[in-house]
Amino acid sequence: MLETLRKIVQEVSTARNLQTALSIIVRRVRKAMGTDVCSVYLLDAKRGRYVLMDTLGLNPAAIGLVSLAPSEGLVGYVGQREEPVNLEDAPQHSRYRYLPETGEEKYHSFLGVPIIHQRHALGVLVVQQKIKRRFDEGEEAFLVTIAAQLAALLAHAQISGSMNLLPSGKFSSASFEGLPAAPGVAIGQAVVIMPVADLDSVPERLSDDLDAEKSSFLQALSWVREDIRAVGAKLANRVSAQEQALFDAYLQMLDEESLGAEVIKRIEEGHWAQGALAYVVKRHVKYLEKVEDSYLRERAADIRDLGRRVLACLQEGGEVRQEYPPNTLLVGEELSPTLLGEVPKEKLLGLISVKGSSNSHLAILARAMGIPAVMGLTDLPWAQLDGQQMILDGYRGQVITTPDERKVRQYELFIQEERALTESLEAEAGLPCVTRDGHRIPLMLNTGLAADHVRALSYGAEGVGLYRTEVQFMMAERFPSEQEQVNLYRQQLSAFSPREVTMRTLDIGGDKPLPYFPIEEENPCLGWRGIRFTLDHPEVFLSQVRAMLRASEGLDNLRILLPMISSVREVEEARALIRRAWSELRQDEGLPLVNPKVGAMIEVPAAMFQIQALAERVDYLSVGSNDLTQYLLAVDRDNPRVARLYSGYHPAVLQALMHIAQQAHAARIPVSLCGELAGDPAGAILLLAMGYQGLSMNLASLPRVKAAIRRVDLQQARELLARVLTCASTDQVVGHLGVFMNELGLGWLAGPKG
Structure with missing residues (x-):
């Protein structure tokens, strides 16, 4: 049966169109299962009915003509239940409906399984026989497997319009969910980049x-x-x-x-x-x-x-150049960074890649250049989109194909508002980040690539809250030498002096391996990463810490941050190495170094319950909300299949962040937060209410967050926090935040609506 299944899946995946695929399925399944009938019913979303699209065993004249509402017949019953229905004598069931056009009155046994894609029923796959019998578990499992394989094909066909009998090459409007790789919104024409050679x-x-x-x-x-x-x-x-x-x-x-x-x-x-x-x-x-x-x-x-x-x-015999329209949205299965230089800057509006993640080189460059990008669009029929009008929403990680006039106008208005907003926010960027009732909260920069310190300082950044030192290691062909690190760190410390720069020690492993030091693990995110790696390689850790200390000479604005802390022993071992490096540089080389503050990242759930013990061993705490959210929700945010479940507004995440803030205050230790939640205006207001004493975010978020905080008072923020902490779902939290932002006239700081 397994070999039969493989052959069917292979034939279906290479079918030239939907109708051919359906024909293959009904014929191959009927033969493999030895049934009298195999039929496929697909849900016509516009009519709200299940239409008989192909059959072998029923009257072929009924194909395309016979349909059932979700409340009608056994087919509708399967779609409503969203699980298999296996009957020995179907005509005796209360939901059975006789359809004379099909000629099915002579069939008794019935097995129907739903075809489901991303929680939505797309159709029903049915087999029938004349004899009265229940299909066994193996047969049911086989049909369920076939239906699951068919689901993705049907989703593509539905989106591309081939199920709606639209003219060839025309697409119905559809929305695709991917991974937000670089923020921004763009409306443009798709230019599909096919592989230059096979x-x-x-x-x-x-x-x-x-x-x-x-x-x-x-x-x-x-x-x-x-x-x-x-x-x-x-x-x-x-x-x-x-x-x-x-x-x-x-x-x-x-x-x-x-x-x-x-x-x-x-x-x-x-x-x-x-x-x-x-x-x-x-x-x-x-x-x-x-x-x-x-x-x-x-x-x-x-x-x-x-x-x-x-x-x-x-x-x-040379390279073939491609022409690009003025409003180009590059679309491809696997776009490469070199394409960014081939398209004239004034013509390139956005990037859409089926493969890739927020960690790819393309995403890194897109963010640096301010080009909106969405990746991980596993369901996008990318090869068929050339020349189509599309909307790219880099905030949500969403792509809309062939949008209607209402949707285009909606996003055009947002783009206009965003431009006006950017200009207005820059006018107040240099003002202090203080609430209306005088409560001050510093805003700092998250960076890893060479920071645009001029813009960051003009936006009012009060230092660097997270400098990701691993970026230099990831881009090198070997471990960077100590002097190479000194040169880079000195640039950062000098650029922001006298403001503090928090440098995180090497955080590799998980989603950040080194090309020259591969770490092969079954589950890398729970494996040898962060402080675990550097403590096992003290020579790497000591070299990096010495470089940080050397770079800070005379500037004295260095803070060191330890990532992936899950126990106090890790902190004790790391601090011992830092003291050793500091002592050696002072005593052996006579460098007049100031002892830097050392902090621990709270990103592993275990660390949440050790705040008091950690507070006795470090100078400050920094919550890494991205990883903490990922670990609390067991969601890989770079996996497009589950990325929609990742949210900093999940009630459990908010409760955890509140717990951390309360415990830090009780232990009298400063606590700040770096991550996507800090860069969201509504999220920043919640963190302000929780009592976080500093927020660190990417450069683009600084003006928006500052504008939001300057327009609220602390009591309003605390009342909002009290409401959302009673919520039972992410949707409820988001609903409260939306009402609050609009009531205060801050709705313009949020992303696109609708």
Whole structure:
């Protein structure tokens, strides 16, 4: 049965259209199960009825004509229950409805299973037999499995309009949920980027002229290298030096001593250039795609993109340029960072990628350049969207295809309001962050790439609340030397002096592995990461801490933050190493260093219940709300299948944050929060009410949060907090926040409505 199932799934997945897929299913399922009838009913959302779309065994003339309301017949009963219905004698059931057009009066046994996609019933798959019998558990399980495989196909067909008999190439309006990778909203025309060359279609072939093959390969390699350099040069004024290092990494991959050397070796073994290139690239990609951690999987995408570019040059004798309309939304299965430099800045409005996450190089660059982006759109029929009008909502992680006039106008108004809002907020950016009744709360910057400190300071940032030191490690080809770290840290500390800069010690593992130090684990987010890794490698920890201390000489604005703390022993061991580094630098080298404050991150739930003990061992606490939310809700926010369940407004998350603040106050230790919740105006008001003494966020959020806090008083914030802490669901919390923001005239600070 398993082999039969595999064959059916393979045939359906390669079917040229929906009707062919349905035909395959009814024929193959009827044969595999030995039934008299197999039928597929699909829900027509506009009519609200289940329509017979294909059948083998019933009257074929009824296809497309017979339909049932959800309240009618056994088919509607299956759809309402959203679970299988298995009957020995169907005509005796109270919900049975006789349909003379189908000729089904002679069939007694009935098994119907719902076709469900993302909690919505799309249709019903039915088998019937003349004899009276209950289908056994194995048969029921087989049909349920087929229905589950059919669900994704039907969802795509429904969205693309092929179920609604629209003209070819036209799409009904539909909304797709993905991962918000870079904030912002854009309305534009989809430009679908297909792979520039198909590595999988290159045949194996021997060559008699190996010198010519090597020459053509090296020429293609040179063209691609020059193109990447040109892209980097175009982006020189739009991204920082660290972000440009991404393109240096690409050039290193293409070096004749790296990827190129392997291809040359393959050619010298007798293979033609295209085949040698495809072989080497696919081997690297296959290895990296098996790795659990997200960062290395993203590197597989980079290598595949580079391989395609070189192959295109080999096949075409040079690069083929694409034309871009003035309002381009780039759409692709796996967009690469190099595309950002190919599209003229004034034409590129947004990025939409089926694959990828908020940790990808593309997402990093998009945020740095202020380009809205959505990724992880697993259900998007991307290859069919070229030329279609689309809306990209980078706040929600949503893409709307072929929007109606009402939706377009709604988002056009939001874009206009956002521009006006940005201008008005910048006018008050330099004012202090103080509530109407005089309560002050510092706003600080979250950063990891080279910060735009000029803008941050003009926005009123009172320092850096979280500097992610791992970014430098992730972009390097090896562990950075101590002096390289000193140079980078000194830049940050100097730029914000005398304001404090909180530098988190190396936080790798989980979703942030190092390319040169892969960590292979079954469950990396619960594994060897953060402080666990650095305590096991004191040489790495000590080198980094010494670099931080050296960089702080004479500035004295360094604070050190320890990530992923789950026990007091980790804090004690880390502090002992920090004291050792500080003493060695003072005594052995005579550096006049001030002892920096050391803090612990509260992001592991266990740490929530050790606040008092931690307070006796550190100088301050910083709540990492993103990871804390992820661990409390058991939701991987970079997984598009469950990302919708991730919310900082979940009642359990708010209760946990309240508990932390209360415990910190009782222990008389400063507590701040860094994370997405701090960068949301409504979330910042709740955190203000809870008693957090500092909020750290990304640069774009600073003006919005400040505007919200300056327009409320502390008592109003506390009354709002009291209401939301009684809520039983995220929806209730969001509802209260929406009413509050609108009543105070702060609704304009929120994202798009509707």
